[in-house]
Amino acid sequence: MRSKKICDMAVRAALMAVVCVGAALAVAAQREMAISAIQGSSNMSSVMGERVRAQGVVTALHRTGFFIQTPDDRTDDDPLTSEGVFVFTRTAPPKEAAIGNLVSVTGTVEEYRPRNEPNTLPLTEISMQAGRDSVKVISGGNPLPKPVELTPGHFESNKIDQLERYEGMRVYVAAMTVVAPTGGRVDIATSRSASNGVFFGVLKGIPRPFREPGLDIFDIVFLKDTEKEALQKNFPNLPIFDGNPQKIRVESLGQIGGTAIEAAANTEIADLTGVMHYAFRNFTLLVDADSKHKQSSTIKPVPMPEPKAGQISVASINLENFFDDHDDPKIKEPVVTKEAFAGRLKKISLAFRDVLTLPDVIGVAEAENLAGLKRLAEAINRDAVSSGKPDPQYEAFLEDGNDGRGIDNGFLVKTAKLRVVEVKQFGKDEKYKHPRTGESVHLNDRPPLMIRVVTRNTGGDFGLTVFANHLKSFLGYNDPNQRDNVRMKKRLQAEYLAKIVQERQKADPKERIIVLGDMNAYQFNDGVLDLLGIITGKPAAKDAVFNFSPDIVEPDLINLVDVIDASQRYSYTYDGNAQVIDHFLISVTLRDHISGFGYARVNADHPDSYRNDTNRPERFSDHDAAVAYFSMTPVR
Template identity: 30%
Template sequence: MRSTLSRRALWAALAGFATVVPLQAADLSITQFRVRGPAGGNDEFVEVHNGGSTPLDVSGVRLNGSNASGTTGTRFTFPNGVSIAPGCFLLLGNKGSAGYSGSVVADYTYGTGFTDDGGLALLDTSGNLLDQVGMSTGSAYKLGTPLPSLGSANADQGYQRKTTGGGLPQTTGDNSADWVKVAPTAPRNATSTCVAQGPSLSIADASVSLRNADDVAMPFTVTLSQAQPADVSVHATTADDTATVAAGDYDPVDTTVTVPAGQTHASVSVNVHGAKAAGPDKAFKVNLSDASGTVTLAKATAIGAILNEIPVTAEIWQITGRDAVSPLLGKRVSTTGNVVTAVGPAGFTIQTPDNRADADPLTSNGIYVFTGAAPTVKAGDLVNVEATVDNYFNLPELKNATITTTLRGARLPTAVVFDDKVPSHDPGHLSCGTTNFQCFVGMRVAIANGMITTGNLRFSNEPFAEVYITTDGKRSLRQPGVRFTVPVPEGVNLPNWSGNPQVLKMNTADFGAVAAETPFNAGTTFRAEGVISYAFGAYTFIPTKITVKKAAELPRPVNTRPFYAVRVGALNTERFCDSEFNTTFTCSGGSTEPTADQVALKTRRLSAYIGGVLRLPDILSVEEVKSLTVLQGLAKQLGDDYPVQYEAFLQPGHDPSGINVGFLVRTDRVRVVNVRQLDADATWVDQGSTSFLHDHPPLLLTADVPSIVGRMRVNVIAVHPKARQNVDKTGSAAERDRQKRFLQAVSLAHQVQALQTDRKNLLTPLLVVGDFNAYQFSDGFADVVGLVSGKYDDNQNLLKLGKNIVKPALWNAVDSVPENDRYSFLFTENFGNVQGQSPRSVPTHQVLDHALLNTVARGLFIDMRYGRGNLDAPVQTLDDAATDTGVKKAMGSSDHDGFVVDMLALPTILF
């Protein structure tokens, strides 16, 4: 459920202070930063400063970032041996594309940037916060009132820390008071002039915990930056905030504090009165003034936090509340007579017995108790727990717990049943109000019809980590409609697709349901019991027991071709490149092209997939192939691996990275009549310039295939229109991409219509196959498949066609595939910070690879199947398959699963 890593302390909000903060390092601080610049979002820097009087070793100090939803991560760690001289600076710059562009050279660089509305922090080697600044209330890093975001304008603007009268960075514990906007910025690095540091005084924040009515002394440390030859004195007085003298919270102090000659520290103590009952946390201030001699005040105000830790008696549902953050956050609570439901290596979950459960469906009756080591309790124990309420990255939990077991073998609370209705499939009516899972966190859940929808992800040192699941036995399919969270365009009669809110993660090993490092293939069905948790920004099911009902085997080949059939297929080979960089952009999509050995390995893996998974199609459309030479190499490899003879056909197009469409044809069975590009020289006006319309011009193959008697003529068009990466976005780039995709489809539709109305082709089967980069339904902008097939509906599309071009319409053989098997690509969609996740990223199964058949071909149609080997395996398995033998080598050969269509082969004379 969670690890024993260092944890972020969260405190109750206090008037005038958004957060009560622990003692901060007096010397190391962030003094200037920008999170966006003239060159864009990566044009950013962070300036850090040593405000002390001695060199500061920063080895292992981390620079962390947070987004607006509190998700944190390390951006940079200072190497061993790095130090900052007194009063001097170090500059860190983003090295990403269009990164830091300032004239002051960065001393160190980092690769992952900061969001416009997030936060920054410095952490020591133990994970303790040294300094932090935020630009939203949702940031995990901030002090007091956060700074306003500077927005998304690409301008030279940032924030700089104010300085005290002594020239030291100002640190009052309130970002809004300590920082000022600067434009332009003026970053400083290790070669910049250091700030001369005169003697200064600082007072550190302090806190005490009240556990009874006894008075408690709260000492405040006053630090002098440099020892002086004579005594240094300063006046110290207390000031009310939420804690007041009049209410009897503490005794006032008005005194002189002296730092003796040759010393650097002194203290002043405030007597805090105890409490008899649970109550709110409070705070007061201690202010320094009138320092003697030339000594300045670097930090003149300290916060004194009075933490009431007398336990509040509460039921679990009163502790959890309705939201991710407990209404009793930071408080000491006592909850009794609850049942242990699950036990993990560092904690356990407890739940209210059924007879005491509350009637509010939006609150949870379960919570996690963090012990940090193996608990001594067992499932079924009845326990009393006194603990502090914490929020571990949006997981409510109890920490620092005292646990008393009062009974063994208690009946477990009734599990919530997750099925085809719970969790909800409708984002407008979620199961927990604003989320689909928050009201179940910590509670028992039973799943009778679960399906694993992705192979194991890989995390850190876990090669087989979490999987995604559904609880209704179905895949996480892309359904009709405009993408969830994208406004439906005006004039489009379509709903929004739901975004599959019912999908969640499963960590099978956390509570020992299965052994660690157990792989699972997507498509595996199961039944399980367990609890709901929240980890790494996503709701997660952790089983206490799980039974696999049917394990999905991989690879999973298509059926054997019937002896009387002809087999036509398609496969996007995922950038099947040569080793030469002789195109405008790299074919690989990365910074380098593959080596000769990598090309040879890719060739062997594709051969295993085509031969072992697709079972040797007679005609195979291939997409994303660099050259005829590499395709010929694949044809030869197939001949070496199987008793077949393939010939490669490819004609270069206009893609600046050199990827093309082509064919592999079994010339031991098929006689090729002709191969030609369609409308290859078509142009369009691309942002004021005339450009080729088709990056990968459609390729028409006419061939004679063996039939029951004699031969049958077929026409096959291989296609690969423009990708849809910008389609669901806004702005000129999205409009341009949508228009190009639409015009490509119009061009292809005219070619299809011309072919199927040609007198000599009236009785010839026609198949249009390949990676259409489009769904089998409209996305609300331009239905590429519908346009090419003659089924375009202007009412469902932003771009209007008028009359359909293709008549009679083609039939999409995808419609014959069982619904749960309709996918050829797996895309993890980031929907933003919605439904209680930050962000909500959901793997979605999509059909991008289609087979459109004319009337003649449909009359001969037998079957369509996708060959499974690339999309359903664990990430680690795909990598391991490269060194495997036989058909297993096929897994991971591409990021698409290919398909085959089998048709009855009748002699042409019978048509």
């Protein structure tokens, strides 16, 4: 879902007011108020800052508080006012807050926003102060209020606050489709993941949400009217992305005593009940601790086709923190245990053999060093022979860069089929001036690495020039203290890469060029930058992007993601959105040779807990691999 105009924002006017939490002084007297009156019909409570007393049935327990909701026979029957509210206790809830207890609580009404995330909808809560406020039990064993059933009709484009009316209330989802798998917290040293129980879903029948062109709506709605008018005047064609408010964030461990739901994308979950919360810019379902939901069987990876006779396959993959078990005193890298590193070699080898089907050239990102990459090549070669396949004779190539953690770009080349002609790193010593400090700093943390290969024993050489890349991440992209530098660096990196490509095209118009890797950018203009437009030679216009770049590349490169089915245009999931950040670009000299392209679905759709099982290929990384097939004779 996407909004096309800055002014087309379906967010209530009350949200636009600048309100400081705690600006109003809490008075000594307590106002007895219904929960619906505290919540009101807008995003901001009209009694914010006031000390109140409210009654409700305890419906859920959270590690920092609990939820109460008005009994069904006492509601105000207004569909725009929520009958539930979060009571913030800072620590575990008191014993009086037992589920089913009808309680009376006192506290100050606040609109909570995380300090590091000011551009987000507020969460209305009753904040208790130790030694002043209390929870008193009126009765126990009360039935919980009937949950509201969510339906597709509750969701519309651009309405980021559409579930505000149910904030703090019990809700029910009859059928949900998972769109981003359960995540986790990874210990790099042990290569183990602890589930966080968080996944994203949509109601059954709603399409999967994808990242779309444009500036994030949350970076627009909180601006002053004068700032919005200036944007409309200076950037009339600036696209706006509505954040896909049709998705629901689900915390299966959100309630005390909950059990983690491990779910892959496309899993269907039925009969899900919980409390509607708000966190991380998403309405969030905190699943009941005693959930009786039903879950469909999970998906399995589908192997990519093996290259046919006369074809060359080329792949790109971010290995995600591929550190080895040796301590390098020159860098501050995590040191992986010997057992964990052996497990990673086994798991990646399994994926490369059985899912990627042993591509002829593999461009990799986030490899610590050449020694570790060589050990991976040896493991794949050994495992291939042990499983009855021909020895691919992979050889590893890597050049150290400038990354603070020591991760670099590299290649694995199947030398049984291809001969390496040249390996060259570009721009390791390139500098730019930091916009805030004026210091001269490295432009390329992970400099582009080029490899030239030709076929063996085919009766005629077929050569490819491949660039492996890993551009600056989004970290700090919207941070007021970092964004000037981050955005400049990303733009300059893209322009630098575009200039390299253009120089080679100009020097040899017949050279077959591939530019691949983790670009940390989408295939379109995100409103701030259009990095892929810069690299391919199709940059966004000045009135459509904050940071404009001129057209550097001619003829344009072709982004292969644009030629596959729209439902397959993703290599990664973030914040519940399927998105492409791993790209595969080709020169026009390869247009008549491309015979296939796709992403190996082995990581992005699978729960992070799968990385703990070294006997399965799924989740050896958080990125899917891009794989392209080229015919040595023109197919068009």
